Amino acid sequence: MRKYLLILMLLCTAGWANDFQYSKVMHVPDLSFMPHVYTGLDVLEQMDFSPLAGKIIAVFCNQTAVNRNGRHILDLLKDQDDIEIYVILTPQYGLFGDQENKTKILGKVEKDPNTGARIVNLLDRFVKPPEWTIRDVDVVLVDFQDTGVRYSTYMTTLTKILEVASKLLKPVIVLDRPNPLRGDRMDGPVMRTAYQSFEGYHLVPVRHGLTVGEYALMVNEMGWVKNLQRAELTVIPMANWQRSMWSDETDLPFIALGPGLVDVESSLAYTGMNLLKGTNLNWGQGTTKPYFRAGAPWISGRVFYKKITDLNLPGVKFKHIQYTPTQSKGDGSIPLYYLEKCSGIELKITDRELFDPIATATAIMILAYQLYPRQFEWIHDNYIDKLFGFNLLTTFAAQGKKPEYLPPQWIMDVIRFNEFRQKFLLYE
Numbered sequence: 001m002r003k004y005l006l007i008l009m010l011l012c013t014a015g016w017a018n019d020f021q022y023s024k025v026m027h028v029p030d031l032s033f034m035p036h037v038y039t040g041l042d043v044l045e046q047m048d049f050s051p052l053a054g055k056i057i058a059v060f061c062n063q064t065a066v067n068r069n070g071r072h073i074l075d076l077l078k079d080q081d082d083i084e085i086y087v088i089l090t091p092q093y094g095l096f097g098d099q100e101n102k103t104k105i106l107g108k109v110e111k112d113p114n115t116g117a118r119i120v121n122l123l124d125r126f127v128k129p130p131e132w133t134i135r136d137v138d139v140v141l142v143d144f145q146d147t148g149v150r151y152s153t154y155m156t157t158l159t160k161i162l163e164v165a166s167k168l169l170k171p172v173i174v175l176d177r178p179n180p181l182r183g184d185r186m187d188g189p190v191m192r193t194a195y196q197s198f199e200g201y202h203l204v205p206v207r208h209g210l211t212v213g214e215y216a217l218m219v220n221e222m223g224w225v226k227n228l229q230r231a232e233l234t235v236i237p238m239a240n241w242q243r244s245m246w247s248d249e250t251d252l253p254f255i256a257l258g259p260g261l262v263d264v265e266s267s268l269a270y271t272g273m274n275l276l277k278g279t280n281l282n283w284g285q286g287t288t289k290p291y292f293r294a295g296a297p298w299i300s301g302r303v304f305y306k307k308i309t310d311l312n313l314p315g316v317k318f319k320h321i322q323y324t325p326t327q328s329k330g331d332g333s334i335p336l337y338y339l340e341k342c343s344g345i346e347l348k349i350t351d352r353e354l355f356d357p358i359a360t361a362t363a364i365m366i367l368a369y370q371l372y373p374r375q376f377e378w379i380h381d382n383y384i385d386k387l388f389g390f391n392l393l394t395t396f397a398a399q400g401k402k403p404e405y406l407p408p409q410w411i412m413d414v415i416r417f418n419e420f421r422q423k424f425l426l427y428e
Helices: 002-011 039-045 073-078 154-168 212-222 266-276 301-309 358-369 381-386 390-399 406-423
Strands: 021-026 056-061 084-090 102-105 110-113 118-121 137-142 174-175 233-238 292-298 318-323 340-349
Touching: 021 174, 021 212, 021 406, 039 073, 039 137, 039 174, 039 233, 056 073, 056 154, 073 084, 110 381, 137 154, 137 212, 154 174, 174 212, 212 406, 266 340, 266 358, 292 318, 292 358, 301 318, 301 340, 301 358, 358 390, 358 406
Parallel strands: 021 233, 056 084, 056 137, 084 118, 137 174, 174 233
Antiparallel strands: 102 110, 110 118, 292 340, 318 340
16 A cells, blocks of 8 residues: 555646636745745735725634634734624634634624624534625635545535625635645545535545645536536635645644644544444544544454554554543534443554555454444444445445455545646645
């Protein structure tokens, strides 16, 4: 599998592409003489917010929308006397993610105490923005840090914003941010149309290697918005970001991307271990190590530890553990096997350059399927197929094949996707 990864890295080359039919990439000040990486928000700040001067705006953001000094976009916009924030749109987990809720509830209306603007969550109550949130604004401004992984719903919600903005002829400005897991790494099968869901809305691999702006360009240019609609999309790019950078190599603050996604390592583990949500294995939810554990009351952890260790998976080591899930903080859901003693394994990433999160997670599930055929289950009407992209994993497990034979099955998906995405890449 490592040789395939090397091939993909060599294939990943990109240059500035600004000849888009429906979208544009804004020309920004040259900051190459500076030693830092600057996000789209930093660049917009360097421009004194001039693209928004005199405008009424809707802002789609969450807790991750901070400049390189840690100031939130809403604080920065509040200082601009000629910009009016009409409404704040938020993705899954709301404006503050799994942090303490700092908003005010006035009647049934949630408001940001800092700006006074109404807050509308686009997942709790709405699948897409109500038209009233966008109809009376001049522009929709978008700024959030994506996970770099297909499961998260943030890019799906952005697509819904593009859908409504297109219908109402409202321009959308996306402030670009890095892919936290590098922009030259892709992995996992491409989503099949028959298995699309809100957690797998676009035809991309599990780990797609795109920035927020590149992903938005792809969606808009390809007509992946409902009914082939296109929005008047502008991307304000980053400065000095390189595709080979992990998020913690950019000297930008890392703000938790969601419950349990507190740093690069947990985000990398999430890339594979989130698949366990389609099984009756606990994935560390309800513990201090979400996405780093796999266990259940019916597992013999010592046997499972030996079997997974014998696979010699690269960049990761395991240990046998026993743990008890308790109420998890952040998403509010009750963890599987709440207050039950679980036996299983805990993984430690020893080399993130070699660690293959999807190969690791699929190996864990296939072993559990083979070792505990009476207890192991694919749950929620084969929800795993929607997470994985199609029914390859469940079919493969049923055939009794060795776990290491699975990853090569999606390598052509990744190669074809890498070729397809080249025209949307903005950075080298």
